[in-house]
Amino acid sequence: MTLDAAATGRCLDAIRARRPLIHNITNLVVTNSTANALLALGASPAMVEGADEVEEFVAKSAALVVNLGTMSADRAAAMRLAVAAARRAGTPWVLDPVAVGVMRYRSQLARDLLPHAPAAIRGNASEIISLEGRADGMAHGVDSVAGSEAAIAAAQRLARASGAAVAVTGAIDYVTDGSRTVSIHNGDAMMARVTGLGCTATAIVGACVAVESDGFAATVHGLAIAAVAGEIAAARSRGPGSLQLEIYDALYRLDAATLMERVQLQTR
Secondary structure, rough: OOOHHHHHHHHHHHHHHOOOEEEEEEEOHHHHHHHHHHHHHHEEEEEEOOOOOOHHHHOOOOEEEEEEEOOOOOHHHHHHHHHHHHHOOOOOOOEEEEEEEOOHHHHHHHHHHHHHOOEEEEEEEHHHHHHHHHOOOOOOEEEEEHHHHHHHHHHHHHHHHOOEEEOOOOOEEEEOOOOOOEEEEOOHHHHHHHOOOHHHHHHHHHHHHHHHOHHHHHHHHHHHHHHHHHHHHHHHHHOHHHHHHHHHHHHHHHHHHHHHHOOHHHOO
């Protein structure tokens, strides 16, 4: 399999052609921005979170995204039902383990979801280190105080144990399937000043796993798309407020030629 900027462009074109339905169980802070980003990209978002509906809906969807950002017993129950239904239906799903390692309840929930075979897991360094389970990640609230490179070994172990592609995002993003590891050198430091852009990247990975059967490739493509959109937006914005709006426009205008010009991938 060739993994390069041209392949990322083909993934984007497939999303635009198929308009995959992406079922999101995500946190209250980012529901609107996640939906808008997926719409701008060319996917079709749905925010179905009720325990009485998720099993039926996930079977109709092209992919499921589970984000642990705002937690409650009802939301946890819906997540458990949704991932089990996704596994039965063969619907690929993506886990965003927000604040795992900071609070015990969500940390245990994330570990309980892993046996249902996510296609991809995306988190910051602290979250991935904690989810892998050999050490506590260094975190300040939901933010990591460790650089993404510090979690590469934990990500590789987690990928081998779970069968998922595992992404560690930060100034440089790393994606691994336990044997292959790719780094993505795109994005802008201002992206860290906008709430939920990591969650947006996870949702874009969800759109990619809907059209690309290799979870490792899909995760690389999704993070590259999100990072390139972020750096284009940062060049046009005056600060974090305008950056979020510019990211929607950048996702909408993004094309394969721009990705070919800008995507910077390195194999480790």
